[in-house]
Amino acid sequence: MPCKPNSPLLLQRFLPYRLTTLSNKISQALAAQYSQRFDLSIPEWRILAVLGEGTALSAAEIVQRTAMDKVAVSRAVKKLLEKQRLEKNQDSNDNRRFSLSLSESGQALYEEVVPIALEYERRLIAELSHDEIENMDKLFNHLDNVILK
Amino acid sequence: MPCKPNSPLLLQRFLPYRLTTLSNKISQALAAQYSQRFDLSIPEWRILAVLGEGTALSAAEIVQRTAMDKVAVSRAVKKLLEKQRLEKNQDSNDNRRFSLSLSESGQALYEEVVPIALEYERRLIAELSHDEIENMDKLFNHLDNVILK
DNA sequence: GCATATTAGTTTCAAATGAAACCACTGACA
């Protein structure tokens, strides 16, 4: 069978492909370290993470901050409420809205998981120089912007 | 409500998170340009892409090359065969195996989609200098290696 | 040869996902 000599597209070098495989592997490797151990899915962890930053947020605000789907947020919030990791407060002005924040046990969980997450991130970038990290940051900012056309 | 002043983990700056959101957005934006128009899912496109490189591959080899799940490969291959985009040849030594390659119409489809994909990639990196692209490449190689521990 | 382990690829089944429909409420405007 004649082998096409100079294929113009090599999947292994194609940016969208490289990004998805890389990100899948990284997310899975990280989740492997906390999901079973703390009974926490990736969406749940993300919500924990934004709420851990301190400000109470409505579901819609969580959607904005995490870039998650609103259905995913709704479900993960429900699970976290069942597990008593969150507190729900009706908005006094608007009865549709409620703000969410970490409960005591949610905060405790957050404080357990954060070091694991940070340690994992640290390992990923451990061998990069300060400049390389700086450049990576700029690269991601650039790509984020280009996508918005 | 007192705002926790120095949260140790900011989701927006957390590498695994940045990677997944970025890669999701990029894959979706790209798929939007070919999926409906050519009736091609992301897994199907990936298989088309590796086979378009010229060498006939078995399903297992496609799994290796694309980092896809074997179930995903099996299903996408089935669909592509139904649509006559692939040809299937029994391996003469091993009756379990068969090698897959693009049919005439598969090749034609490939040649239609590749320019779209490459153009999209080009747009993503259009404003990056040669060095920045070089560094990006090294960065991905590095991260790929670190994941393997 | 005949068991036994392995490998290629498929199917099954249960869970994750997301678009669209939905419910409940607000806010504007007549």
Place this chain on the structure above:
DNA sequence: TGTCAGTGGTTTCATTTGAAACTAATATGC
């Protein structure tokens, strides 16, 4: 105050996903 468009959040339903079980064939040990 009554209607109606818009928003916050949930539910439904159809599709996608992937782990585990399965089928069929090969390879290995005896």
